Amino acid sequence: MTRSAAPTQIVFLDRATLPPQTRLRPLPFEHVLHTFERTAPAEVAQRIGDAEIVITNKTPITAAALAAAPRLRMIAVAATGTDNVDLRACAARGVIVSNIRDYAVHTVPEHTFALIFALRRSLLAYREAVRAGRWLESGQFCFFDFPIRNLAGSTLGIVGAGALGRATADMGRALGLRVIFAAHETRKDHESGTGSDDERMPLDALLAHSDIVSLHCPLTPATRHLIDADAFARMARRPLLINTARGGLVDEAALVQALQSGQISGAGFDVVSEEPLPATHPFQALLAHPGFILTPHVAWASDEATQALADQLIDNIASFYAGQPRNSVHPH
Structure with missing residues (x-):
């Protein structure tokens, strides 16, 4: 980055998307940080107009907003996913986009298995039944209303x-699960790859053979509605479907139909296509369903993971300022 005598202007558009206890280390260069707890899409252009560096987690940065920010040189995304940033417009302008990587390798798998355990053992259904007096009503030391x-x-x-x-996968193997990976991934997935001994099969075959299907892929044009009505029809073993990745990976109306009709035995989601969950969203029909759990996009948000994210965010910005950009993201 070309340095000037004036302090670098940095704008953080959505600080409220990180927990208040998460600490942002001081940056090692002279700067002015303008922090907004939230920024509506219509406010972005005005707020980043004088910025050289913008920090965003989920606030969209469109080509139109970029056009209003002639001094902008870097967008530091405080997350792994960058689908809220127009990467092509950034590349055309020479704006560097960085993201956060590998900070959630404990928190997201742990949340994934929390959903799996709760659904496979009907924990929430049994808890609600106990609260409703069903245990006393049963007249014995236990009751068997829900599958375990x-x-x-x-x-x-x-x-x-x-x-x-x-x-x-590592967590699954430790629990005695057979693990298979979908073999249809992008070249990048193959390069980061699974181990040589990992079993892979085409997505259709994976859906037919799995008791649990867990999504951990990015949302791209190729993966939008990857799990649709046709995919649910291939789920021969009535699996659980777990999504801690992105809401748009699943046709959500088709999921409602699949769960209500018994094509799948349960679903645990931490993400939806529109967040926060609107009153008109199809998932509203499932919120009382014993086989459905929805958490508010918090799989990533353990105390340890959010601090690691914040530390990496500062490292990304400091490296960019030093002329050594890291974790750069490019258009697909």
Whole structure:
């Protein structure tokens, strides 16, 4: 980055998307940081107009917003996903985009398995039944209103062979699961790849053979609605579907139909295509369903992971300022 005598102007558009206890280390250069807790899409252009560096987590940065920011040289995304940034417009302008990598290799797989355990053992359904007085009503030491199944011996199908998919696979193997990966991934997935002994099969075959399907791939034009009505029809073993990646990977109306009709036995989601969940979203019909769990996009948000994210965010900006950009993201 070309340095000037004036302090570097930095704008953080959505600080509220990080927990308040997460600490941002001071940057090692003279700067002025303008922090906004939230920024509406219509406010972006005005707020970044004088910025040289912009920090965003989920606030969209469009080509139109970029056009209003002639001094902008870097967008530091405080997340792994960059689908909220117009990467092509940034590349055309020479704006560097960086993201956060491999910070969630414990928190996301742990959340994934929290959803799996809760659904396979009907934990929430039993908790609600106890609260409703069903245990006393049963007249004995236990009751069997909801299914309980072991994980050991089941097949876990993973879509996405990056760091999170591989960490989820490691956890699955430790619990006695057979792990298979979808073989249709992008070249980047193959390069980051699974181990040579990992079993891979085409997505259609994975859907047919899995007792649990867990999504860990990015949202791209090629993966949007990767799991649709046709995919649900191929799920011969009535699996659980777990999505801690991106909401747009799944046709959400088709998921509602699949769960209500018994094509799948349960679904655990941490993401939806529109966040926060609108009152008109199809998932509203499932919020009381015993086989459905929706958490508010917090799989990534353990205390340890959010601090690691913040530290990497500062490192990305400092490296860019020093003329050595890291974690750069390019258009597909």
